[in-house]
Amino acid sequence: xxxxxxxxxxxxxxxxxxxxxxxxxxxxxxxxxxxxxxxxxxxxxxxxxxxxxxxxxxxxxxxxxxxxxxxxxxxxxxxxxxxxxxxxxxxxxxxxxxxxxxxxxxxxxxxxxxxxxxxxxxxxxxxxxxxxxxxxxxxxxxxxxxxxxxxxxxxxxxxxxxxxxxxxxxxxxxxxxxxxxxxxxxxxxxxxxxxxxxxxxxxxxxxxxxxxx
Numbered sequence: 001x002x003x004x005x006x007x008x009x010x011x012x013x014x015x016x017x018x019x020x021x022x023x024x025x026x027x028x029x030x031x032x033x034x035x036x037x038x039x040x041x042x043x044x045x046x047x048x049x050x051x052x053x054x055x056x057x058x059x060x061x062x063x064x065x066x067x068x069x070x071x072x073x074x075x076x077x078x079x080x081x082x083x084x085x086x087x088x089x090x091x092x093x094x095x096x097x098x099x100x101x102x103x104x105x106x107x108x109x110x111x112x113x114x115x116x117x118x119x120x121x122x123x124x125x126x127x128x129x130x131x132x133x134x135x136x137x138x139x140x141x142x143x144x145x146x147x148x149x150x151x152x153x154x155x156x157x158x159x160x161x162x163x164x165x166x167x168x169x170x171x172x173x174x175x176x177x178x179x180x181x182x183x184x185x186x187x188x189x190x191x192x193x194x195x196x197x198x199x200x201x202x203x204x205x206x207x208x209x210x211x212x213x
Contacts, residue, residue, distance in 0.1 A: 019091040102210035108193035115188040127179040141168035144186040
């Protein structure tokens with residue numbers, strides 16, 4: 001037991017007394033010291049640790065995605081189709097790629113001609129390519145009707161006039177490559193070795209190719 005001073009009358013009293021014997025004031029009791037046991041105190045459980053904050057997802061970087069790649073592919077395809085339509089090319093041929101319609105090699109003497117027929121089922125862009133040597137040749141693209149007239153005039157002494165597609169024809173060439181759109185129909189590409197001076201007696205070889213697009 002120990003003596004303490006009363007908080008009211010300042011008289012000495014026992015610390016075990018419930019009240020001061022002199023003035024009757026209650027004696028305050030000191031709270032027991034906190035005891036630590038396994039992270040807990042007498043006052044209560046320890047404060048819980050704060051939960052870790054969830055990390056925010058990084059912002060997506062701008063770039064190509066599958067949807068964008070598909071969209072760009074569709075747009076490029078549409079632009080390609082529009083280009084082919086404006087240039088008069090056959091869309092079916094464009095989707096399949098270039099097609100070789102005629103590929104022939106002929107040896108001609110002076111005054112000889114050879115015609116190769118082909119059919120265009122629908123409007124088609126064609127390229128006429130010819131390589132000749134050692135002498136030049138005339139290249140003429142005709143309809144089947146124009147070809148028949150050409151043949152009928154070929155054997156006549158004074159000849160005559162005939163027609164052909166100017167854009168796909170050339171006179172006296174060793175090499176040519178011309179393209180244009182042909183409507184649907186039957187055609188002939190004619191390779192002709194013109195009659196020249198008697199000094200030129202060598203045969204002339206010519207390779208002709210027609211490619212559709």
